[in-house]
Amino acid sequence: MRPKIPVLLYCADRELLSATAFALRLQPYAVTAVDDSRSATAVMMSDDLVCGILIHARQGDLAGRLIHRLLEADLHVPVLLVDRAGDLAPVRYADMVLYGRNTSMAHILGALSVLCARKRGPRSAA
Numbered sequence: 378m379r380p381k382i383p384v385l386l387y388c389a390d391r392e393l394l395s396a397t398a399f400a401l402r403l404q405p406y407a408v409t410a411v412d413d414s415r416s417a418t419a420v421m422m423s424d425d426l427v428c429g430i431l432i433h434a435r436q437g438d439l440a441g442r443l444i445h446r447l448l449e450a451d452l453h454v455p456v457l458l459v460d461r462a463g464d465l466a467p468v469r470y471a472d473m474v475l476y477g478r479n480t481s482m483a484h485i486l487g488a489l490s491v492l493c494a495r496k497r498g499p500r501s502a503a
Contacts, residue, residue, distance in 0.1 A: 387412070430456075437464060457475070460477070
């Protein structure tokens with residue numbers, strides 16, 4: 378049996394966080410699910426994390442600002458931004474962005490498999 382890939386899942390909406398974490402755990406991912414941006418930042422800085430998933434669920438909530446702060450941090454892991462609310466401007470700090478309410482779990486899993494295959498290291502300033 379292959380070891381599970383450690384990923385972070387951040388979402389301020391606890392119901393969506395729980396459902397998404399459950400679906401990811403059925404796949405080859407060891408999910409750390411958090412709904413607090415400070416905890417998410419601490420986990421993102423850890424050495425054993427392969428990828429981070431940030432989900433913005435509700436339009437106009439404070440989670441959008443918190444996500445911007447997380448993305449602006451000097452992260453060394455690929456980041457997938459899922460903007461289900463549709464009110465975050467395209468964010469250049471995210472490695473991949475999925476946009477809109479119709480984003481399915483299949484979209485997230487596909488993007489996650491691509492990002493987990495990337496090499497770790499600091500992001501380029503370009």
